[in-house]
Amino acid sequence: MKINSLKNFAKNMRKNIIFTAFKAGSKSAHIGGALSATDIIAVLYSGIMKIKKSKTIDNDRDRFILSKGHACLALYSALVEKKILKKKELETFEMDGSALLGHPIMNKLSGIEFSTGSLGMGLSLGVGVALAAKKKKKSYKTYVVLGDGECNEGSIWESILSASHFKLDNIVIIVDRNKFQQTGQNSSIMDLKNLKNKFKSFGCETTEIDGHNIEQIYKTLIDIKQNNKPKVIVANTIKGKGFKLFENNNNWHHSVISKSIYREILKEL
Amino acid sequence: MNIEKNIKLWSSLGMRATFGLIAMELSKKYPDLMITTSDVSTSAGLDRYKNKYPEKFVDVGIAEQNLIGISAGLSSEGFKVISTTFAPFQTLRCCEQIKVNLGYMKNKICMVGLASGLVLGNLGFTHCCIEDIGVLRSIPNISIVVPSDPLELFKVLSGAINYKDSVYIRLTAGSNTRIVNSKDYKFEIGKAIEILPGKDVAIIGCGNILGECLEAASILKEKKIQCSIVNMHTIKPIDKEKIKNIAKNNKLIVTVEEHNVIGGLGTSVAEVMSSDRNNCKLVRLGINDFYSSGGSYEYLKNIYGLSVEKIIQTVLSNL
Amino acid sequence: MKNKKKYIEIFTKSLSIDTKKFNEKIKYNDVPEWDSIGHMTLMSELEDGFDISIDTDDIIEFSSFKKGIQILKKYKVD
Numbered sequence: 001m002k003i004n005s006l007k008n009f010a011k012n013m014r015k016n017i018i019f020t021a022f023k024a025g026s027k028s029a030h031i032g033g034a035l036s037a038t039d040i041i042a043v044l045y046s047g048i049m050k051i052k053k054s055k056t057i058d059n060d061r062d063r064f065i066l067s068k069g070h071a072c073l074a075l076y077s078a079l080v081e082k083k084i085l086k087k088k089e090l091e092t093f094e095m096d097g098s099a100l101l102g103h104p105i106m107n108k109l110s111g112i113e114f115s116t117g118s119l120g121m122g123l124s125l126g127v128g129v130a131l132a133a134k135k136k137k138k139s140y141k142t143y144v145v146l147g148d149g150e151c152n153e154g155s156i157w158e159s160i161l162s163a164s165h166f167k168l169d170n171i172v173i174i175v176d177r178n179k180f181q182q183t184g185q186n187s188s189i190m191d192l193k194n195l196k197n198k199f200k201s202f203g204c205e206t207t208e209i210d211g212h213n214i215e216q217i218y219k220t221l222i223d224i225k226q227n228n229k230p231k232v233i234v235a236n237t238i239k240g241k242g243f244k245l246f247e248n249n250n251n252w253h254h255s256v257i258s259k260s261i262y263r264e265i266l267k268e269l
Numbered sequence: 270m271n272i273e274k275n276i277k278l279w280s281s282l283g284m285r286a287t288f289g290l291i292a293m294e295l296s297k298k299y300p301d302l303m304i305t306t307s308d309v310s311t312s313a314g315l316d317r318y319k320n321k322y323p324e325k326f327v328d329v330g331i332a333e334q335n336l337i338g339i340s341a342g343l344s345s346e347g348f349k350v351i352s353t354t355f356a357p358f359q360t361l362r363c364c365e366q367i368k369v370n371l372g373y374m375k376n377k378i379c380m381v382g383l384a385s386g387l388v389l390g391n392l393g394f395t396h397c398c399i400e401d402i403g404v405l406r407s408i409p410n411i412s413i414v415v416p417s418d419p420l421e422l423f424k425v426l427s428g429a430i431n432y433k434d435s436v437y438i439r440l441t442a443g444s445n446t447r448i449v450n451s452k453d454y455k456f457e458i459g460k461a462i463e464i465l466p467g468k469d470v471a472i473i474g475c476g477n478i479l480g481e482c483l484e485a486a487s488i489l490k491e492k493k494i495q496c497s498i499v500n501m502h503t504i505k506p507i508d509k510e511k512i513k514n515i516a517k518n519n520k521l522i523v524t525v526e527e528h529n530v531i532g533g534l535g536t537s538v539a540e541v542m543s544s545d546r547n548n549c550k551l552v553r554l555g556i557n558d559f560y561s562s563g564g565s566y567e568y569l570k571n572i573y574g575l576s577v578e579k580i581i582q583t584v585l586s587n588l
Numbered sequence: 589m590k591n592k593k594k595y596i597e598i599f600t601k602s603l604s605i606d607t608k609k610f611n612e613k614i615k616y617n618d619v620p621e622w623d624s625i626g627h628m629t630l631m632s633e634l635e636d637g638f639d640i641s642i643d644t645d646d647i648i649e650f651s652s653f654k655k656g657i658q659i660l661k662k663y664k665v666d
Contacts, residue, residue, distance in 0.1 A: 106374050113345075114345075114374060115369065115373055115374050118365060118369050120334075121334075121338055121365075121366060121369060121370070123338075124334065124335050124337075124338020124339055124341075124342070124366070125338050125339075125341055125342040125345070125370070126342065127335070127338065127339050127342060128338060128339035128340065128341060128342015128343045128344075128345070128346070129342040129343075129345065129346055130342075131327065131339065131342065131343060132342065132343050132345075132346035132347075132348065133346075135303075135324065135348075136346070154334070155334040155335060155338070155366075158329075158330075158332035158334055158335035159335050159338065161330070161332070161335075162329050162330070162332070162335055162339065165330075277632055277636075278628065278629055278632040281628050281631070281632055282625065282628045286624065286625055286628065289625065290625065314625065316623065317623065317625065320620070444628075445644075
């Protein structure tokens with residue numbers, strides 16, 4: 001059954017994420033934000049996007065942009081499950097000269113569209129890519145995952161205004177609404193209040209879902225209608241989702257997984 | 270296109286309106302051209318282009334960060350992109366986007382900075398730009414070219430559109446620019462041009478201020494001082510060989526630019542000269558790291574020592 | 589105006605107007621080609637054609653074919 005294979009994909013992604021973070025050792029890793037985005041990215045890669053390993057760049061592929069670039073462990077893990085990257089490559093994470101760093105480095109053949117990490121920039125690139133599709137009359141879709149803290153950046157709202165103005169109904173924006181940012185909760189650092197209403201008022205077709213309900217994520221993404229508006233999905237998530245030790249614990253925004261912690265969390269899988 | 274016939278017309282139109290005409294020509298040659306702007310089509314002379322090729326024109330509104338992001342996205346999908354707005358907004362407002370998208374990711378874009386330098390002085394320093402070269406020089410993979418007049422702008426754009434790196438093209442002066450190049454000539458990004466031969470003193474300049482330099486040189490010639498004038502249109506990659514040669518063969522170099530003396534042409538020349546032992550003094554003319562009160566272009570050039578008289582005085586007092 | 593034929597020729601050439609369709613009542617912006625760029629092209633061609641140099645104020649005042657005739661008189665073009 002389709003939903004089970006999506007759930008399995010997500011489970012394997014989580015295995016890869018904690019494995020890679022553990023291997024990174026004292027270099028530490030952005031764990032919480034990768035885990036909150038995992039189910040969204042799992043559904044995209046295993047059930048929705050037209051994307052596969054290829055020797056040359058496929059110009060008709062769907063494009064995925066991880067605007068919240070620090071969640072790259074989720075991206076790399078998805079690419080491994082999709083067999084675009086080899087599992088062995090995860091062991092080079094954050095090593096000297098590695099192609100897999102703590103933020104994505106552009107490599108289109110490896111499935112990494114852009115070097116994101118400086119927040120607020122990926123969406124703008126996505127708008128350009130979606131606009132290019134309209135101009136070339138191509139049918140590929142562009143998916144962009146944003147962080148909620150990332151929505152503090154003014155550049156996000158410039159991008160949203162333009163996506164709506166250009167009637168880009170070929171872009172899907174998913175906000176990983178885990179309610180935390182680097183040093184605390186959104187509500188105490190810079191309150192986003194009703195994020196869904198904000199996107200709606202900017203001219204987007206907006207829905208709000210449970211970002212960990214695989215079935216709901218899948219049904220929402222598969223059912224997207226073309227109607228001259230960009231699509232925004234505000235996905236309510238839990239930072240660190242999948243491991244009780246990490247869930248809603250902002251200490252795991254960027255931290256080290258020790259041997260003992262690794263042993264403990266493995267049990268949950 | 271008959272180049273020489275256009276010299277007079279283009280000079281009366283100025284760099285910005287000429288840019289609009291050049292865009293029309295480029296569009297005929299490059300089907301995948303895309304011009305992007307932040308609500309400045311008229312100021313960039315692009316109204317005709319916008320009306321004739323609306324599908325090759327993207328206006329993102331007054332949002333320069335988004336301008337660069339969208340331009341980079343379009344470039345990554347195979348379009349030849351030229352983005353344009355007023356120089357301070359083209360380079361400083363979206364500086365980090367330029368670093369990440371053009372410098373780090375090497376998504377190639379030609380950026381045209383309108384009315385850089387002092388020409389919009391009556392609008393105050395928010396609309397002047399004396400920092401752009403200095404800031405962009407420190408970002409790898411971006412070339413910086415300052416055309417001296419509209420004819421050179423035509424050559425710069427024609428070269429930049431196929432150049433390997435992103436190029437920042439810095440426009441100076443308004444309508445009725447001085448004609449620096451009165452005949453057709455060979456142009457190559459990165460190769461400085463001696464536009465007037467001389468000895469002992471070399472004036473190295475960039476942008477339309479070279480017009481003032483030429484006038485200063487002709488007055489100095491009457492005083493029996495024969496300065497050479499070098500058009501160093503490309504600040505990055507700078508023509509190191511040319512500078513080393515000039516330093517070897519002259520007692521004095523005066524650099525002239527509508528830019529802060531920190532970070533621009535003068536600094537670039539100093540960097541090259543400092544690695545050789547030479548017997549040549551360098552004097553940098555430009556904005557001496559302060560924002561003056563506003564005023565007309567001529568008023569500001571005078572304050573910053575960029576008028577014909579002040580260029581002459583600088584040469585005489587440093588010989 | 590003695591030079592009317594030449595004057596009309598310069599107008600139609602600079603603004604890419606069909607000579608047969610030319611109307612002496614034409615004003616700035618009446619046709620798309622007579623925009624700000626077209627205007628400077630027209631001024632440049634008039635200067636070359638009549639060997640004169642037109643002042644900036646007159647360039648701004650030159651708002652129609654008929655007004656132009658008056659302005660050119662200042663430059664001894666009749």
